[in-house]
Amino acid sequence: TxxxxxxxxxxxxxxxxxxxxxxxxxxxxxxxxxxxxxxxxxxxxxxxxxxxxxxxxxxxxxxxxxxxxxxxxxxxxxxxxxxxxxxxxxxxxxxxxxAPAAAAVRVCQDRAAEKAHFRQAGVPCAPHALIASAEQLDAVPAGLLPGILKTAQLGYDGKGQVRVGDRAALAAAWDQLGRRPCVLEQRLALRAEISVVVARGADGAMVELPVQQNLHRDGILAVTQVPPPDVAPALQAEAVRSARALAGSLGYVGVLCVEFFVVDDGSADGALVANEMAPRPHNSGHHSLDACDVSQFELQVRTLAGLPLAAPRLHSPAVMLNLLGDLWFRGGDDAAVEPPWPAVLALPGVHLHLYGKAEARPGRKMGHLTVTAADAGTACAVAREAAARLG
Ligand code: ADP
Ligand code: MG
CATH class of the missing domain: 3.40.50.20 (Rossmann fold)
Structure with a gap:
């Protein structure tokens, strides 16, 4: 405009x-x-x-x-x-x-505030309860167990989370988390996880990346596939509508990522449940650097600089693999060993991104690679081969 x-x-x-x-x-x-x-x-x-x-x-x-x-x-x-x-x-x-404003970031930094925002925007989320006192701990409805206890603040990559089966485990977990304010969520049977990266300008204009399907291991993103292989187009469209509604009702300026679960509700497609929001570009949007004509980082620049937003187009199906520090210790040695990058780069359509971190540590995000190909089957096959060559 x-x-x-x-x-x-x-x-x-x-x-x-x-x-x-x-x-x-x-x-x-x-x-x-x-x-x-x-x-x-x-x-x-x-x-x-x-x-x-x-x-x-x-x-x-x-x-x-x-x-x-x-x-x-x-x-x-x-x-x-x-x-x-x-x-x-x-x-x-x-x-x-x-941008984004402190008020919007604050909502995304607190799981309780985040869930309240989901509700206010009419976006379904997991059944949950706030636990900030012994009384609230005792009053937890039995229906939330088995569940996942998450610290309300400062969690990421599965940190600050404990899976609990019963009330005794819940009490122990809350102790373990230092009796900090927590949210207990019902543990849902996930059919798939997806995310939407939406960019909103100061003028209220919005664009989004194509919907991503995500696979987590140990609470850390491992693989992202675009387009999503297992999620119905109608659910993907609903996820986009919800992400836009959440960004709009926050008056958000910048790049916002909303993670969703697809859960069984007896229907053929399953039902969509919002998980959490990140007030910034997201690991699951990294494919956009190589598979879209506008990346999530360029969108962040455009929103900040007041430039027009352009709707990203996926020009190649893509598979993104996170490269965790664990890869540096595959041989079982104590010393870090650089993974065999040339063997991976010999494969067609591999885009390697290393973050320049001096020290590899297990669980640390050291880089990612995105495989693009003319079709999704080829991208998957090459990604599997790349993973095999990495160890
Ligand atoms: P983080 O901030 O660490 O990303 P999340 O709340 O996104 O925390 O949880 C990390 C992962 O744990 C999710 O992507 C999902 O795989 C799993 N998870 C989280 N909450 C639930 C839940 N209520 N039911 C089932 N799985 C869950
Ligand atoms: Mg998450």
Missing amino acids: PAAAAAALPPGATLGVMGGGQLGRMFVHAAQSLGYATAVLDADPASPAGLVAHRHVASAYLDEAGLAALAEASAAITTEFENVPAQALERLAARRPV
């Missing part, structure tokens, strides 16, 4: 990002492609995004001098890590445009 175009930041302006992980790194790459300079705030002097940005402010998220330096350097600021304190975003917003 003309309004967005009038407000667009010109090339050469500096885009700031809170957090220096791999998502920030890929944001920086996209920003640089469009001619912007970048500034990253992250305490780690070797953070993946800090290493490639024009300017790295090495400070803690709530450090006043660090925040002032980032605001000073940047024309507009975004975030790449969902646990950047909302407070820090609020402080930045007093000086510069910040």
Whole structure:
């Protein structure tokens, strides 16, 4: 729209990002492609995004001098890590445009607030109860067990979660999680998991990536397939409508990912249940770098810079494999051994992305690879071969 175009930041302006992980790194790459300079705030002097940005402010998220330096350097600021304190975003917003806004990030940072937002937007979510006191623990309805106890805040990649079968296990799990405020969710029989990455501009315009189907191992994303092989088109369309409704009702500006479960409800397609939201690009959208004509990171740049959004088109079926640090220890040695990248890169349609992390650790996201092909069957076959060659 003309309004967005009038407000667009010109090339050469500096885009700031809170957090220096791999998502920030890929944001920086996209920003640089469009001619912007970048500034990253992250305490780690070797953070993946800090290493490639024009300017790295090495400070803690709530450090006043660090925040002032980032605001000073940047024309507009975004975030790449969902646990950047909302407070820090609020402080930045007093000086510069910040997207997404602290209020929206705060909702995504708290599972209880997130579920309340799902309900308010009319989007179904898992049956659940808040547990913040011994009374609430005792009052948990039996129907929520077996369940998964999740800390309301600061969880990611399956961390801060305990599966519980009965009341005794639930009480022990709540102790184990430090009696912090938690959400107990009924454990659902999942037929599939999907996610939608939606981008919303300051003018309210929205576009989304094609729906992704995700496979998790040990609570960590392992594989994403696009298009989803096992989910009916009607459910995919419903997921897109829900993601748009959630972004719209948050007044969201930026890139938002909504994860959904497909559960059995006796119908042929199954039913859709919202799981959680991430106020930033998402691991499940990484395929968009290689399989779509606009990536989720470019969309983040466009929303921040006030540029028009273009609807992403999937030009190739894709399979994305996460590369966890475990791959560096396949031989059983104590020392990390670099996986055989040349053997993988010899395969057609393999796009390798490594995040520049100095140290591999089990469970740590070190990179990903996306296989694109003319058809989904070939992409799957090549991805399977790539996984085999990696060990
Ligand atoms: P995280 O913030 O760590 O991604 P999630 O809430 O998305 O936490 O949970 C991680 C994974 O655990 C999900 O992708 C899903 O595979 C499984 N999971 C989470 N909640 C449930 C549930 N209520 N029922 C069944 N499986 C679940
Ligand atoms: Mg999740």
